[in-house]
Amino acid sequence: MNPTDTPAPLSSLNPGAKAIVREVRIPVQHRARILEMGLLVGTPIEIVRFAPLGDPIELKVRGYHLSLRRHEADQILVTPA
Amino acid sequence: MPTSPIQIVLTGNPNCGKTTLFNVLTGLRAKVGNYAGVTVERKEGALLGADPNHPVTVLDLPGTYSLSPQSLDEQIARDVLFHRLTEVAPPDLVVVVVDASNLQRNLYYATQVIELGHPTVLALNMVDVATENGLEIDQKGLSAALGIPVFPFVASQGEGVEHFRRALREFAARPGTKTVIPREFNELPETFGREAQALERQLETLFPNRQRLAAAEALLLLSDDQVLQSHQALYPASVVETVTSARHRLEQAGVDWRSAAIEARYARVFAITEHVTTQTVSDEESLSDRLDRILTHRIWGLAIFVGLMALMFQGIFTLAAIPMDLIEQGVEGLAARVGEALGPGDLQDLLSVGIIQGVGAVVVFLPQICLLFLFIALLEDTGYMSRAAFLMDRLMSRVGLHGKSFIPMLSSFACAIPGIMATRTIESRRDRLVTILVAPLMSCSARLPVYTVLIAACIPNTRYLGLIGLPGLTLLAMYLLGIVGALGMAWLFRRTLVKGEPPPLILELPPYKRPVLKVLVHHMWDRSKLFLRRAGTVILGINILLWFLSTYPKDPSIAEKAQETLAATARDKAPTGTFPPEATASEVLEQIRTLQDPKTSTAAPGDLTEFLKSWPGIETASAQEVSGAELRHSFAGRVGRAIEPLIRPLGFDWKIGIGLVASFAAREVFVSTMSVVYNVGGYDESEESTASLAETLRQQTRPDGSQIYTPLTGITLMVFYVFAMQCVSTVAIVRRETNSWRWPLFQIAYMTGLAWTLALVVFQVGRLLGFE
Numbered sequence: 001m002n003p004t005d006t007p008a009p010l011s012s013l014n015p016g017a018k019a020i021v022r023e024v025r026i027p028v029q030h031r032a033r034i035l036e037m038g039l040l041v042g043t044p045i046e047i048v049r050f051a052p053l054g055d056p057i058e059l060k061v062r063g064y065h066l067s068l069r070r071h072e073a074d075q076i077l078v079t080p081a
Numbered sequence: 082m083p084t085s086p087i088q089i090v091l092t093g094n095p096n097c098g099k100t101t102l103f104n105v106l107t108g109l110r111a112k113v114g115n116y117a118g119v120t121v122e123r124k125e126g127a128l129l130g131a132d133p134n135h136p137v138t139v140l141d142l143p144g145t146y147s148l149s150p151q152s153l154d155e156q157i158a159r160d161v162l163f164h165r166l167t168e169v170a171p172p173d174l175v176v177v178v179v180d181a182s183n184l185q186r187n188l189y190y191a192t193q194v195i196e197l198g199h200p201t202v203l204a205l206n207m208v209d210v211a212t213e214n215g216l217e218i219d220q221k222g223l224s225a226a227l228g229i230p231v232f233p234f235v236a237s238q239g240e241g242v243e244h245f246r247r248a249l250r251e252f253a254a255r256p257g258t259k260t261v262i263p264r265e266f267n268e269l270p271e272t273f274g275r276e277a278q279a280l281e282r283q284l285e286t287l288f289p290n291r292q293r294l295a296a297a298e299a300l301l302l303l304s305d306d307q308v309l310q311s312h313q314a315l316y317p318a319s320v321v322e323t324v325t326s327a328r329h330r331l332e333q334a335g336v337d338w339r340s341a342a343i344e345a346r347y348a349r350v351f352a353i354t355e356h357v358t359t360q361t362v363s364d365e366e367s368l369s370d371r372l373d374r375i376l377t378h379r380i381w382g383l384a385i386f387v388g389l390m391a392l393m394f395q396g397i398f399t400l401a402a403i404p405m406d407l408i409e410q411g412v413e414g415l416a417a418r419v420g421e422a423l424g425p426g427d428l429q430d431l432l433s434v435g436i437i438q439g440v441g442a443v444v445v446f447l448p449q450i451c452l453l454f455l456f457i458a459l460l461e462d463t464g465y466m467s468r469a470a471f472l473m474d475r476l477m478s479r480v481g482l483h484g485k486s487f488i489p490m491l492s493s494f495a496c497a498i499p500g501i502m503a504t505r506t507i508e509s510r511r512d513r514l515v516t517i518l519v520a521p522l523m524s525c526s527a528r529l530p531v532y533t534v535l536i537a538a539c540i541p542n543t544r545y546l547g548l549i550g551l552p553g554l555t556l557l558a559m560y561l562l563g564i565v566g567a568l569g570m571a572w573l574f575r576r577t578l579v580k581g582e583p584p585p586l587i588l589e590l591p592p593y594k595r596p597v598l599k600v601l602v603h604h605m606w607d608r609s610k611l612f613l614r615r616a617g618t619v620i621l622g623i624n625i626l627l628w629f630l631s632t633y634p635k636d637p638s639i640a641e642k643a644q645e646t647l648a649a650t651a652r653d654k655a656p657t658g659t660f661p662p663e664a665t666a667s668e669v670l671e672q673i674r675t676l677q678d679p680k681t682s683t684a685a686p687g688d689l690t691e692f693l694k695s696w697p698g699i700e701t702a703s704a705q706e707v708s709g710a711e712l713r714h715s716f717a718g719r720v721g722r723a724i725e726p727l728i729r730p731l732g733f734d735w736k737i738g739i740g741l742v743a744s745f746a747a748r749e750v751f752v753s754t755m756s757v758v759y760n761v762g763g764y765d766e767s768e769e770s771t772a773s774l775a776e777t778l779r780q781q782t783r784p785d786g787s788q789i790y791t792p793l794t795g796i797t798l799m800v801f802y803v804f805a806m807q808c809v810s811t812v813a814i815v816r817r818e819t820n821s822w823r824w825p826l827f828q829i830a831y832m833t834g835l836a837w838t839l840a841l842v843v844f845q846v847g848r849l850l851g852f853e
Contacts, residue, residue, distance in 0.1 A: 026585070028339060029306065029307075030585050031339065031340070032149060032304075032305070032306065032339055032343065033146070033149075033151050034585070035343045035344070036146060036147045036149070036189065036343055037146065037186065037587060037589075038185060038186050038347065040340075040343070040347055041344075048373075049377060051377065051472060051474065051475060052377070052379045052383050053472070053476065054475060055474065055475045055478070056474050056484075056586055056588070058377070058471065058590060062185040062186055063182070063183055063184070063214075064183040064186060064589065064591075065373075065589065065590040065591075066587070066589055067467075067471050067474075067586065067587075067588040067589070067590055068585065068586060068587065068588075069474070069478065069585060069586045071585070072585045072586075
C-alpha cells in the first residue's frame, strides 16, 4: 500500500476503477456474510457500474459479480490498486 | 430384494447449476413439496437408470453460500447436512456442485461441506464457461488438493452426466465404504485452533453419534455469532460456557473470532485455486458482460425492464383472460347441466353452486398462476431476475423493501395469489413477510368489475379537455390509491411490526444463461400443482361454506310472498280489469303465463299487449324476485343487516352490506350479488348487463327519497374495496405461505380496519364539503 493512499469508501470510486479492500466496517451482525462472499481485507475488486437509479453498486470480486447498496459500500474502505 | 434407497444430497452455491444437474440426474420427475413446517421447496427424485435392487434418491438442497445460514433456505440446507431434520434420512453421499467459472467463492462452501466428513464428491459444473473465460482447471490437482473425487460437467448440455451416473450407480451397489476422515481447510491462528480443538473434544463426548461432525461444528459454534442464540435447545449450558469463555480469551489475544475462520478458509481456497488453475487468455469481455451493458444501462436497461414488465402484466391481465373466460363458461355450463339433470332441490344447488362453482373458483386462477410462474421461471433461469432486483432495489428500499419485492407486487395487480406465491424468491424472511402483507392492496383484476359497475352507476361521465373523462380518472385514482396504500403500509410495517434495520442487499449477478423450455414448463407446473393442492382445498371449502350461508335458512313462505308482490305489481301496471279482483296471486301469474305463451295466447287489446311486452317474462321475474328475497332472508342477508350499524357511518345500507359479506368469496361476487339483491338477475359481465345493473343502482333511494348511489357513495365504496381484505383465496394462500393463521388474520384485521377508517373519512369529509 502506498502510504499516500488513505483508504476511501468503496462507494466513492467511479465505474471501471480497480481497488483493494483495506477495511470492512460493516456492523457485526451482517459482516460475516459480506466476508463470506469473498470481500476480505486484501481482496482486489473492480467497480463495474452503478444501477440506473444510482443505487446499488455492481462489483467484480474474485471473478464474479456482486451487488451491494451504497449504505454498505460506504463502510468498506479501499485503496486504488 | 431391494434395499432401502441410498440418499444422495446435492448442495452448492446458488446459480451453480445444481438444479440443472438435478434435473438431468432425475429426468424431471422430481417430487416437489415443502419441508415440514416451512415454505422451503423440497425437491426429491429417483436417480434415472438406477438398479432397481439398489434404488437411489437424489435430494436437491436449496442453494446456499455458507453453513452459517442467513435465510430459511440456507438453514434447511445446513440442517439436512448436519442431520438435524428427522424427516430427512442422513446423506449417504454428498455431491457438492461447484461453478468452475467462479471457483473461489464456490470452493469456500465446498470445503465447509467436505469438512463435515460425509462421503463427498465434487461436481465441477460449467467447465465450458470457465474455458470460455480462458480458465483451465487441473482436475486431478483439484481432486488431490480436496481429497475427494472430481467430476467435470456441462450439466446444461448433459456432458459428463452419463459418466457421473455410472459412478453413482456403482456407489449405490456397494455401500459401506462410509468412514471418511474429514479434511480440514483452515489454517487457523494458533490460539483459535487450540480453542476449536478443545470445543471439538467436548462435543465428541457430549454427542457421540455426531462425532464425525464435531470438528466442523466446533468451528461454526466459535465463529458464527447467531448459531448459539438460535439453537439454544440443541446445546447444553456447558457448551455455551466454553464458547463464551473461548471467545473472550480470543478477543484478549487480539484474534477476531468472527472473521478468523473465514479469512483462514479463503486463504487456503485461494492457494488451492492458484495451484490448480491457469488463466490462458486475458479477461476479454464475456457475452454476459456485454448483455449487461445494455440490460442494466441507465436508459435502455430501464426501458427494457419496463417493457418486460408491461408484457408480463398484459400477459396475466389479458392473455390469461381467454382461458379464464373459457373455464368460467365451462363451469357455468356444467353447473347448468347438473342442475337440469337433477332438477331443483338442495342437493342440486349444493352440487352446481357450492361444489362445481367452488372448484371453478379454484381452477379459474390457474391460467394467471401458470403464466406468471412461467414468466418468473424464465426470469430466474436466464439470470434476469437478479438484474430486475438490481434495477428496482433503489425504489423498493425507500419503503424498506427489497428489489425482489417488485415482481410480486406488480403481479398482484393481476391477482394477489400468484403475487404472494412469487414472494418465495425473496430470501429475507422479513422482507418476504412485509411483501405478503401489503401485496393484496394492489388493485387486482377482481376489483375491476366492482369499480366498473360503481363508476357506471355513480360517476357522471364528464369530460375534461374533450379527452380525459371523469370515469377513467376515477379508475386511475383507485389504482394509484392501492399503490400508495401498499407502499405506505410497507413503510409503516418496516418501522413497527418487523422492526430492525433491513438486512443489507447482497445480490449476486450470475452470468446469463439460455433457458430450456422443457425445464421452464416443468417448473411452472410444479408450482401450479402446489397451488391446486394446498390452497385449492381451502378455497373450495370456504366457497361451500359461503354457499351455505347465502342459501340457508330457507323459508317456504318466501316464494309465496314473492308471488304476491309480483302479482300486486302486475295488477298495478296492467290495464284495469285485466285480472278479476277475486283472483289469487298464483291465478294472476298463471293468467299472465297463458297470455305470454304464444301457443295459448289469444289476441289481446293494444294496451294489454303493451303491458305484456314490458313485463320481462313471468318465469324470470318470479325467479329474480324469489332469489332476491331468499338472499335477504339467508344468513348472509342477516349478517348484512347485522353489520348495518357498522357501515351506516360510511353511507352504506344493509343491501350493500350483503354485497360486502358476499365479496369474501371473491370481490367480483359483489356485482353478481348486487344484481340478485336488486332483483336484476342474470348478471353475465356483458356491457348491457353492467349498464342495466348500473341503471338499477342509480334508481335506488333511501326511505327519505334521496338517492343511495351518489358519486360520494360510489367513491366511498370503491375506497373500501381498494383496502379491504375480501378474498378468501388470498387468506388461504397467506396461511400457506406464512405457515400460521396469525398473519392472515392480522392481514384481514388491518386491511379491513384501514378500509373502514378511510371510507369513513372519505364519506364524512365529503359530506362536510357539501356532497350528498
